[in-house]
Amino acid sequence: MNSDSEEDFEATYEAGDEDEDGDVGVETAADNVVVHPSISQPMNVPPFMRELDLDAMHAPEFPEYSNIGIADPEDGEFQIGMEYSSRKSVVAAIRSYTIARGVDYDMYEYEPQTFYAKCKMYGRGCDWLIRASLIRKKDHSKLDSDTIAEAIRPLVETDPSIKVKSIIAEVQSRFNYTISYRKAWLAKQKSIAKVFGDWEESFQALPWWLSVMVQKMTGSVVQIETRPLYNGNEEAQRVKILHRVFWSFNPCVRAFRHCKPLVQVNETHLYGKYKGTLLVAVAQDGNQNIVSIAFALVEGEAADAWHFFLRNLRMHVVRKDGVGMILDRHESIRAAVNRSGGDWQPPRAWWMFCIRHIGSNFLRAFKVPHLQKLVVNIGYSRTMEEYNINYKRLEERGEAYARWCDAIGLRHWYWHSTRDIDGAI
Structure with missing residues (x-):
């Protein structure tokens, strides 16, 4: 038998209407066959037994895979179009087939989803060759x-x-x-x-959850800002819209007292049903472990949002003076720092830019990836001698690059190892 045919098979499904998920469904064309009871059945057989379809009772649950592991049941040969549930099942069927006939075969990979099995005597008196391909079935109307x-x-x-x-x-x-x-x-x-739980339920439960947290975890901090809801020009009563929320757990507040006098703030955008931005402040202990100390959900990277976060961070968590604050060069953060009334400015605090962000900003400004590493090395210089060497190398490659770095200000370059902190935010 030669089963090596290049014939393509048409799908046995016809398109149906779109289902509830917006996908085109499929349905098989099949007739319903009813086998009626024979009139010669004995009278003492209960009526419900006379309607039993014994053939259907013994039919396999998944008839399309009923031939797994065997060849054609009538003549013991493979037939074009036979289906198996997996590659393993096909290989097992081929192995059983060849063992029963006392022959051997070789397996060939034609492509990732197709393989051949060929008699070892192929071309020398035997032309047995079989091909198996993976068939990916398109969507099913009931698979909603x-x-x-x-x-x-x-x-x-x-x-x-x-x-x-x-x-x-x-x-x-x-x-x-x-x-x-x-x-x-x-x-x-x-x-x-x-x-x-769904989005609406989660947001409805947020004030309750935060209230319970403060009650059960004494010393935790929650600050919520809301906005009124208007129906036309009238303000809705007893209904508020969540605008911003700041929180810090009591263990985080206490932990910062034993951390390095260093704080890094950063943000990440939310991509769920309700948009917004998550602001996070982290610190580092003596063993270089990262400690998250404060969080806030705000409307975005606006100066007002950062001011809300930094004000509460200073009021409730970072109360010591002489701390360093690492941030990126986003104008909204700098505006919030300038509005802090000295809370985040010398001598109470010194702010500096994250080297990773400086490197990204440099690449965005000049599109020279091979110099980005040199700029990062300038930031990580631990001595003035090392700094001057790296700075000179950058200046030699273009004065505009050096002037760009000068505009940042040397005192704002943060050279402490922040890779772990950056990765934690």
């Missing part, structure tokens, strides 16, 4: 986002930030169907809501 959400729940519980493409791969592996990006994304949102 609710079903997928339940299937991926363990993954979401372990990693709520799991990527959508990973969900698509998981569904492909489990169900052998390729779903759309939209359906996978929707399933992820539903699964997150089932595990952690």
Whole structure:
């Protein structure tokens, strides 16, 4: 038998309507066959027994995979179009087939999703050769986002930030169907809501959660700013909109008293249903462990938002004087520092720029990646001699580069090892 055919097979599905997830569904064309009871059945057989379809009772649960591990049941040969659940099942069927006939074969990889098995005597009296290919089935109308959400729940519980493409791969592996990006994304949102609650419930519970935290963890700090809600020109009663919130846990407040007199602030954008920015302040203990000391949810990197964060940070957490504050060169932070009334300026505090941010700013300004490392080395110079050597090298490559560094101000270059701190924010 020669099963090596290049014939392409048409899909046995026809397009249906769009399902609730916005994907085109599929349905198989099949007739319903009813086997009626024979009139020669004995009269003492209960009526419900006369309607039993004994053939259907003994049919495999998944008929499309009923031939796994065997060749054609009638003549023991492979047939074009036979389907198996996995590559392992195909190999097992080929192995059983060749062992039963006392022959041997070689396996060839044609491409990642196709392989050949060929008789070792091929071309010398035998023409047996078989090809197996992976068939990726497109979406199924019954494989909706609710079903997928339940299937991926363990993954979401372990990693709520799991990527959508990973969900698509998981569904492909489990169900052998390729779903759309939209359906996978929707399933992820539903699964997150089932595990952690939905967005609205979470925001409604936030004030209550923070209140309980302060009660149960005495010494913790929470500061909330709200805005009124208007219905037209009228202010809604007993309803407020969350604007900003600052918090610090009591263990964080106490821990900072034993840390280096050094604070670094940074931000990260939120990409959930409700946008905004998370502001974080971290410190470092004597063993170079990173300690998060304060947090805030604000509307963005505006000067008012940073002022809200830095004011509360100074009032409730960083109360000692003579501290250093590491920040990036964002104008909104500098504006907030200037508005601090001296709280974050000498002699109470000295502020400096993060070397990593300086390197990024330099690359953005000049587009010369090969000099970015030299700028970073200037920042990490531990002696004036080392600084002058690195600075001279940069100046030799272009006076504009050196003038750009001069504009920052030497006293604002922070050369302490901040790699661990940067990575923690």
